[in-house]
Amino acid sequence: MEQLTHWLIENVWMIPVYPLLGFFLILLIRVVGGVTNDSTKKFCMATTVLATFMGLMHTLPFVSQLLAGQLQDIQVNVPWLKAGNFVLSMGYLIDPMSVMMLFVVTFISLFIQIYTHGYMEKDPGYSKFYAYLALFNFSMLGLVLSTNLFQMYIFWELVGVSSYLLIGFWFTRPDAAAASVKAFLMNRVGDFGLLIGILLFLFMTFNWWMTSAGNEVLLSFTGMTQFAQAAHLNPGLLPPAGVMTLIAILIFMGPMAKSAQVPLHTWLPDAMAGPTPISALIHAATMVAAGVYLVGRVFPVFQLSPSAMIFVAVIGTITAVIAATIALTQTDIKKALAYSTCSQLGFMVAAMGCGAFAAGLFHLFTHAFFKAMLFLCSGSVIHACEDEQDMTKMGGLLKKLPITGWTYLIGTLSISGMLWTSGFWSKDEILVGAQSFNMVIFWILAITAGVTAFYMFRTFYMTFLGEYRGEAHVHHESSAMVLPLVVLAVPSLIIGFLLSGKSGLVGLQLPSFSDMIVLTGMNHGHEVAHGATHGAAHHGPFSHDQIGYLSMGLGLAGFALATLMYWKPLNDLPGKLRSSFSPLYQLFLNKWYFDTMYGAFVDKVYLVFAEASARFDKGFIDGIVNWTGTSVMGTGGALRKLQTGKVQTYVAVVAFSVVILTLLLMYWFL
């Protein structure tokens, strides 16, 4: 056992390699095997699941070390790209943050892959789906283990392409085709900012990297933390404040796209055109949280610019509100959940901006479990209703799908932050952080938490209670799909409490999340470190407990309102509200017109510009070329007429030329 643990720890770099090998193995089978029968399908599934399982096994020793407070950071780098003295490296970094994320990704991934077997069994692309899943796992785990910003950019783009492939998995459907392209392009816009941000940061701090941080890998996270600390002691290292803010905002463009923050959020709801396991894994639990993870990684750099922190907090808050309001109007169950993901990501980002670093990551952690589970529940429902996603054609499904229904309820409670479920604890931390930052943001987030409870219970009531309104014959739940739900329900309920720092109440001695997840390379007790880990805790008008009661109270209000309106609709209350707040309802229903604006920009501005360029290219530039060609030919033709063969003409020309030349010579020399 001891030896095994040792081996697992030594070879932790294998974590992303397993799924990569799995991907190539499946590729090989598909290329060589050609036909896919049942056994090869099973084999592909087993390969992917095993690869993820091995990743989880490698992670567990670190998790136990982390919980025991004995985690030793590991950082290994190898040069990857170099020119002269300039070296960009890749490697792996084991520290509390990466271990937490590794656990989330491998654990959730494993159960979603099992679930996928049930969901995709009849799909002709079954083994391809597992290949893509393996590719995604490789990219995501590589991202989590990145030691430096450059490496993270690499895997950042790779998760993007996995997401593209999986959203467009059913590429014959027009909506999936469009959504995949949109997701990729919108993320490219974010990546553009990220790239320029990285470059600007490097440009501004290049001397520091080349001199004082001689032993640090270029752009490494530990190096960035050290830079931030050095800059606190010696502000001369810092670029001008405006540039620092620009750097942070440009870097933040990456997370804005990947974590679907306003205004780069519109790809996420569209991405629901992909198969539901993907929505759960990539577009709820892991990849979209990568943005928050990145902000966490470069947090010390963000802290160097107070304006950038405000920017991050404001963007997060706006996202939380806008997405929540849109979620109110959605009737497609997956779209509603997607907007709720968007809104929750806004909470996390806002927490980061408020300086409540650990709170943001804590919410990432708990959200991953309950949101993955909620999506899997929705998948189970959709599967049972023969691909129906419209909640107005559901209802009363609790009887037919009891496990799905009850786990969905658990998820709903958790995301609403009620009854000491996981979501309660993490949302509580965020509100604590927000109150010490700004009361406006605090109140907006607190009320949005209430709205969250409302729209989540709305989906629950519409889907699971009342009378069945659809035509499709409802199937029963399959075991491969139910097991992951039950497994994920457990952390959705209790993991927040276990890591809330109050686990002593039930006799466990687990550290609190904020004590556990600290920034690597940070000297403890330092000002930055303190701000980073504890979010300058506990000051503001409310005590920690009061905030707990407040958020639960607002959640209960949302729950009560939803119950009033949707349990047994009295006199069509939703309809009345809809008509009396018509402009607002239209605004929410049309998703605040973001897509309309982007569509208009692309169609009316960029494409017009591109068309004009093409016409300029064809007409003007090539026009000149062709004109030159034809005029040369024309001149040639004209000149040919000169060679008449008539001596008289020649003599006349010669005489004329001599006169002209003589005149010219006289002009020059006399």
Place this chain on the structure above:
Amino acid sequence: MSENFLPQNYLTCLLALPIVFALALPFLKPNEGSKNIHFYGVGASVVLFLFSSLAWLVTGRLKGDGLNLLYNSLTEVHPWFPNLGIHYAVGADGLSLTMMILTTFLLVMASVASITNIKKRVKLYYGMLFILTTAVMGVFLARDSFLFFLFYELELIPMYLLIAIWGGPNRKYASLKFVLYTLFGSVFLLAGILGLYFHISSTGGIAVQGQEFLFPIIQAHAATLAPTAQLLIFLAFFIGFGVKLPMVPFHTWLPDAHVEAPTPVSMLLAGILLKMGAYGMMRFCWEYLPEAAYELAPWVAALAVINIVYTAGVALVQKDLKKLIAYSSVSHMGFVLLGLAAMNELGFNGAVFVMFAHGIVSAALFMCVGTLYTRTHTRMIADFGGLGKQVPVIFYFFMFMSMASLGLPLLISFASETLVFYGAFLSDFFHHTIPFFGLKLFWHMRLATLLSALGIIIGAAYLLWMLKRVFFGEMPKKWNQLADASRSEVFVLATLALLVMGYGFQPALITHHFEAEVSNVARMYPMIHARKQMEASAARQIKGPKSTIKQLSSAESISGAQVEDTVEQQELVTYE
């Protein structure tokens, strides 16, 4: 491995080998469908590739002095027209060898691709292909500028015929345009070469008599040119090679040539012929005329931005699939310009790496387009749709290569473009403020990089949009008889895909072949920069006091004589 591993006249053999292959062709008797000719063509190009890879393998293992010894031993110089100073001189270095291996490798790929694409006059076709190979390799290996020019022009003839005989319906226009346009560039090129020649022969003295065209002599003496003359010669070379690169606004021959050329010829055109321009530019402009390059860097950076962003925009709205890929090819060559404008190790390494990566990826993309065209006989994007289900193999290769082209990490273009982006952004050789209708416009490499990076968004946009329109969605009924990729096509695409992945995963495998030499070129620039800075500050010092003096004299506190004294003293100080 010792440096004597390769025969003394290895490079000459290499250049002669394709000619020998071509000369043997008339004696072959084609059988049914000319299968044996195809077999011969592919076999011969494989032999050539293996022979050329000897140098690649040997140089890959050597470092430092050993490598230089090898390069010296490979160099061959024989007087050709002694009284004109023209030599037959060939030689190699990391840059030349990288381009050479790319040439022979793509020749193999093009030959295999020819099996399905070329049906008529196969013997003549392979003859032209081999002569083309000699010409292109000659360009990369020549060490005498006149010989260089000859090879550069020789390439035109086979290429003209390859497009004019085996091309599409509008081939006459396209091939003529190609030739005339390149000749237009060649005029500038010749002017540049002769300019250098006359300068060296008039100032070089007896020591260089009769060697004026040799590269080392050019390198040693180009710096003594007057600044204006350097600029003029630089511009001549820059325009000459810019036509080939191609650089906006000299690029319009390329889409036409590509559209009409048969698939294998397109692969070679994009894969290696454009690299002749990039190679020449790097060699003559940036290696031999660094001061002019330094002076003109702001303009080059601006042209690079236009090349990348403008052509990407044009690519976005193309209706013809092959034109789209052609414009994307032009767009990516802009990264070569950007890397060159950066004038540092990263930028130069990136530029060479982009040349190589672009060679592989654009050849592969043209192959993909070709596979679709041979089946459907249309290139209009609107005619396609939903082909993903019908021809999955082509679809996945096309998607993979598009991903490579749009710079997906761990694929070859990403590493090369990363070098260019990092190099360009970190380069800090110029910083200008340009007055523009009362506004102050800044122009420096950071801004140029920022604008070029827009190319990664637009690049993704046109490729993904194209993929969506061609392969996604519902398929029109007319295509339901379409056959998937044949074995030879899969071979070509899979080989290219392996390279794309292999070099993408481990870029050091390719960069270490040219890193030393290319970085050496870059080391000149900080020195030039330092000197220019010193000159500029000296000029400022002279100027500076004058302005204060003006204020002083306007206050009439110092007499005119005193003012002149101060100025003279100041000048003395700066010139000491």
